[in-house]
Amino acid sequence: MAKALTEEQNLVVASMKELMSRENWDDYFKECDNEHKFPERFCKALAELGIHQIINPVEYGGLEEDAMVTFVAAWEEVLRLGGNAASIWFSTTYPVLFREGTEEQKKLGEELMATGLTKIGNAATEPGAGSDLGSMKTNYTRKGGKVYLNGQKTFCTDATYSDYIIVTALDAETMSQYTNWLVPTNAPGVTISGLEKLGLKTNSAGEIYLDNVEVDEKDMLGAEGAGFSMQKDDFNVERIISGLYCYGYALCAFEDAAKYANQRIQFGEAIGRTELIQLKLADMKTKLTNMKHMVYTGAEMVDAGTLDKGYAAMCKYYCVTAAQEVTDDALQVLAGVGICGDHRASRAWRDIRASRVSGGTDEMMILTLGRSVLKEYRS
Numbered sequence: 327m328a329k330a331l332t333e334e335q336n337l338v339v340a341s342m343k344e345l346m347s348r349e350n351w352d353d354y355f356k357e358c359d360n361e362h363k364f365p366e367r368f369c370k371a372l373a374e375l376g377i378h379q380i381i382n383p384v385e386y387g388g389l390e391e392d393a394m395v396t397f398v399a400a401w402e403e404v405l406r407l408g409g410n411a412a413s414i415w416f417s418t419t420y421p422v423l424f425r426e427g428t429e430e431q432k433k434l435g436e437e438l439m440a441t442g443l444t445k446i447g448n449a450a451t452e453p454g455a456g457s458d459l460g461s462m463k464t465n466y467t468r469k470g471g472k473v474y475l476n477g478q479k480t481f482c483t484d485a486t487y488s489d490y491i492i493v494t495a496l497d498a499e500t501m502s503q504y505t506n507w508l509v510p511t512n513a514p515g516v517t518i519s520g521l522e523k524l525g526l527k528t529n530s531a532g533e534i535y536l537d538n539v540e541v542d543e544k545d546m547l548g549a550e551g552a553g554f555s556m557q558k559d560d561f562n563v564e565r566i567i568s569g570l571y572c573y574g575y576a577l578c579a580f581e582d583a584a585k586y587a588n589q590r591i592q593f594g595e596a597i598g599r600t601e602l603i604q605l606k607l608a609d610m611k612t613k614l615t616n617m618k619h620m621v622y623t624g625a626e627m628v629d630a631g632t633l634d635k636g637y638a639a640m641c642k643y644y645c646v647t648a649a650q651e652v653t654d655d656a657l658q659v660l661a662g663v664g665i666c667g668d669h670r671a672s673r674a675w676r677d678i679r680a681s682r683v684s685g686g687t688d689e690m691m692i693l694t695l696g697r698s699v700l701k702e703y704r705s
């Protein structure tokens with residue numbers, strides 16, 4: 327498992343702890359959750375501490391060494407102390423812009439990231455193309471020196487308040503190559519509507535309609551035809567981040583439940599003295615220890631450049647499902663207090679559920695991991 331954190335990493339963790347103790351953030355998160363608002367004030371505070379930049383390329387504020395482990399340690403502390411993770415996905419959107427973008431796009435990325443707010447969304451999924459993204463229909467056509475996008479995207483995180491979306495589209499002429507375009511959300515022909523969803527109320531989910539949206543060649547992000555390949559490593563990193571996010575939320579719910587088990591008296595003794603509650607705490611602790619190991623090992627692989635898609639899928643699949651079990655057990659220990667009154671453990675329980683679908687479903691993770699095992703043992 328994970329090496330001990332360095333002195334610098336411990337300082338980063340300490341700064342996250344200090345941020346979390348600055349005020350009663352939970353009241354603010356409740357308000358954002360109830361009003362379906364992106365937690366701007368909190369995300370700006372995180373931005374000031376540089377958390378979003380940690381895994382950027384070095385010339386864009388990223389760390390030279392152990393960047394992903396530092397990122398994991400920072401977010402682990404934020405989440406453990408009840409932090410909202412609405413902005414954790416910045417870290418998978420911006421690096422691709424800094425790596426693949428033109429100088430103009432990189433400059434734009436810096437300006438947008440400096441706001442600390444969600445300004446760029448990803449739009450790949452379509453009503454007819456979910457797990458099977460290869461069947462997408464959104465396309466681009468060239469005419470008179472311009473490029474025109476047509477199609478429909480769905481379930482896109484933060485699309486309703488982003489300034490730009492990265493749209494993956496198919497070349498209408500060849501119907502074979504997928505290319506990414508950086509599209510302003512206020513461009514004529516773009517319509518975005520919000521979707522209701524289970525949990526994750528501080529991030530929006532958007533349906534995007536593209537009706538003859540005119541863009542320029544300079545709005546292409548990365549090389550033509552590299553629509554999926556240029557992000558394949560990012561998808562793997564995103565899966566480690568999904569694991570981290572679920573682990574962190576589950577850790578917070580567990581700590582709340584463990585403290586409560588010591589305090590809550592029923593039948594004349596603390597509920598934690600009963601074997602049934604101890605069994606839950608023991609199960610939770612075991613799963614959290616496994617999750618931590620998988621996430622930190624995945625982070626070390628990212629830093630060493632050795633992360634493979636089998637490990638990334640395994641990490642996401644295990645952490646998401648284990649985190650769901652842990653938060654469920656935490657709610658059982660907290661009982662009425664957890665179910666009623668907008669407890670953060672209940673928000674964690676509800677929010678984790680989406681991760682079994684977003685960023686690749688459980689089933690896709692299993693298939694990816696299964697294929698990777700077979701490949702490893704092919705003679």
Ligand SMILES: Cc1cc2nc3c(=O)[nH]c(=O)nc-3n(C[C@H](O)[C@H](O)[C@H](O)COP(=O)(O)OP(=O)(O)OC[C@H]3O[C@@H](n4cnc5c(N)ncnc54)[C@H](O)[C@@H]3O)c2cc1C
Pocket residue numbers: 447448449450451455456457458480481482483484523526531680683684685686687688689690
């Ligand atoms: C909260 C949230 C945020 C999201 N954010 C974004 C975003 O920002 N940008 C974006 O582009 N997309 C986003 N998505 C979309 C997400 O990537 C898709 O929902 C996901 O890939 C699954 O697609 P689908 O919902 O169409 O399900 P489908 O692919 O239709 O799958 C339905 C069910 O069938 C199973 N299934 C499908 N094929 C197989 C198979 N071959 N074998 C076994 N089982 C199979 C699936 O696992 C699932 O259980 C988001 C989704 C959610 C829920």
